[in-house]
Amino acid sequence: MSAYGSLLKNLINFSGSKLSTVAEEVGYDVSYISKWCNKAKLPASKMAPNINRALANHFSHEILKHEDLSTFSKIFSVEATPETLNSIIYTLLKENYKESSREAANDLNNSEAYKTKILSLANDIYEFFNHELPSTILSYNEPLEVLCTLDICRFININNVDLPIYPTPTHEVNVKMALSSKKLFSDSPYYLKQLYYFINSHSYLTFDFYDNTLMESLNTIIIKDHMAILCAVDQYNRILTATVVTDPEKVNQIYIRTLPSFRTADLLIHATESEEFYQHGYRTDFYSRDNFQIFLARGFEFLLPVECWESITRTALERDNDEFMAHLVAQLQITWEEIFEKNSMDFFVLKSSLMKYMEDGEIIFADVVYNMTPEERKLHIQKVLEITKKNPNIHFYVIDDEYLPNVQHLLHTSVFNNRKKLFLKNPERYHTDIGPHLYSVLSDQLIKEVNDFLDNLKSHPYCFSYDAEGIQKFAEKYGSLIYRMIDLSAFKTNK
Structure with missing residues (x-):
């Protein structure tokens, strides 16, 4: 109900007027009077002054006739006399009409701003999802x-490598996303690789991936408080049409209806902050287990010499002001010394990452x-040479990523697996503080x-295997060259 409608209804009730009588006074059908009172409708702006004058004449006459002037003054918070009553009622109607007109104009503007958009042309759909939406x-x-x-899984493909590059957002974006376990667990590792590339290409977004059992036919994307996109998808998983809703009230209604489809029991991959993890x-x-598979995409933080532990602990305490992390580093030193003595470990490292480590020495140890x-570094x-001599169960697999030119930029998330538990580490977070x-x-x-x-990766031609003996031979052959590279990096840094 508008302010004008509320006032008009109160005046009708107070004066004891019938709608039909008011309608006769202003020369309009009774249905108009009802809409002005109850449905936020307003008289036409050109006719409003005459209508308000007629209403003021009618109500002032009725109030004076029933000798309700003092009660009127109290209820409507005015000081009215028989001489000023008509003018006061007219002014109240006029001012409330102006306020309701402004509200109506704002509502109209908002409805235009929140106008639903329907995309049906292939180019429009492509532009929206690849450019406008991000x-x-x-x-x-x-x-x-x-x-x-x-x-x-419907949409990730080799085109991940061609995704537009956007600036890193300054705010957290948390995404609950459907994932088809049927496709992911198929015989081909295609979807598994593409999912990994997808996570890498969106390292600044925080994903929780859910099995899509309860949402296979929903085909919606909802940004809470902002936007809902309802898609019609054909049998080839192509989006035929997309309806874009931006009215916040409608968006959140869709959000509330959709959220229960993301059940905790269906959660496959969960984004975790360090505090929760530890x-x-x-x-x-x-x-505490054995038989590790560890893929390191940046640096090599394992098999560290004793001389490094104190420096890392001091960095956690003095630079990061993180007493808990300093304590954790000390704990890991004890744990890892025992693990590396006898446990089986497969380390997968990128050739480019090793080269970068030789140059800048960067590792991300815990946090x-x-x-x-x-x-x-020396x-x-x-x-590494000392430990591998003692423990022949440690193997290194160097991946020459020059053989993978299309996806080199999508290989920066590390994988830690003990064949029973598995987690991923996002190095980008430690440099951008987003994701x-x-x-x-x-x-x-x-x-x-x-x-x-x-x-299976071990059998690929771009994956070079080094057992304990092989790593010793490699060091004998290239050790002096590696040390010269490290010395050269120090010279560049000092310069």
Whole structure:
């Protein structure tokens, strides 16, 4: 009800007037009077002065006739006399009409701003999903909650490598996304690789991936408080039409109806902050097992020499002011010394990452970003050689990523697997402070798929294997060259 309608209804009730009588006074059908009172409708602006004058004449006459002037003054918060009553009622009607007209104009503008958009042309759909939607998400400049019931396996493909590059957002974007376990667990590792590339290409977004059992036919994307996109998809998984809703009230109605489809029981991959990861003892339990597969996309933080531990601990305390992390580093030193003595470990490292480590010495140890000094890097190499001599169950697999030119930029998330538990580490988070620190994989089937994938990776021509003996021979052949590279990096840094 508008302010004008509320006032008019109150005047009718107070004066004891019938709608039919009021309608006769102003010369309009009784249905108009009812709409003005109850449905936020207003008289036409050209006719409003005459209508308000007629209404003021009628109501003032009725109030004076029934001797209700003093009661009127109290209820309507005015000081009226028989001489001023008509003018006061007219002024009240006029001012409330103006206020309601402004509200109506704002409502009209809002309805235009929130006008639903329907995309049906292929070019328009492509532009919206590849350019307009990502830019819009970045433009909100506030934390966002997103639901996506579209199965990511339908849309991830080799084109991941051709995705437009957008600036890193300054706000957290948390996405609950559907994932088809049927496709992911198929015989081909295609979807598994593409999912990994997708996570890498969107490292600044925080994803929780859910099995899509309850949402296969929903085909919606909802940005809470901002936008809902309802898609019609054909049998080839192409989007035929997309309806874009921006009215916040409608968007949130769709959000509330869709959210229950994302059940905790269906969660496959969960984005996790470091605090949550450590507090529940996940890392400690992870390293209490055997038979590790570890893919490191940046640096090499394992098999560290004793001389490095104190420096990393001091960095956590003094630079990061993180007493808990300093304590954790000390704990890991003890744990890892025992693990590396006898446990089986497969380390997968990128050739480009190793080269970069030789140059800048950067590792991310737990949550501590630390740059090994040139001397520490040399001691690190010696420690690796010393431990592998004692433990022949440690194997290195160097992946020459020059053989993978189309996806080199999508290989920066590390994988930690002990064949029973698996988590991913997002190094980008430690440099941008946006996106998740870690992903924990909750699906046993998915862990098995990753086990098999990494085992099969060993047979690829771009994956070079080094056992204990092989690493010793490599060091004998190239050790002096590697040390010269480290010394050269120190010279460049000092310069």
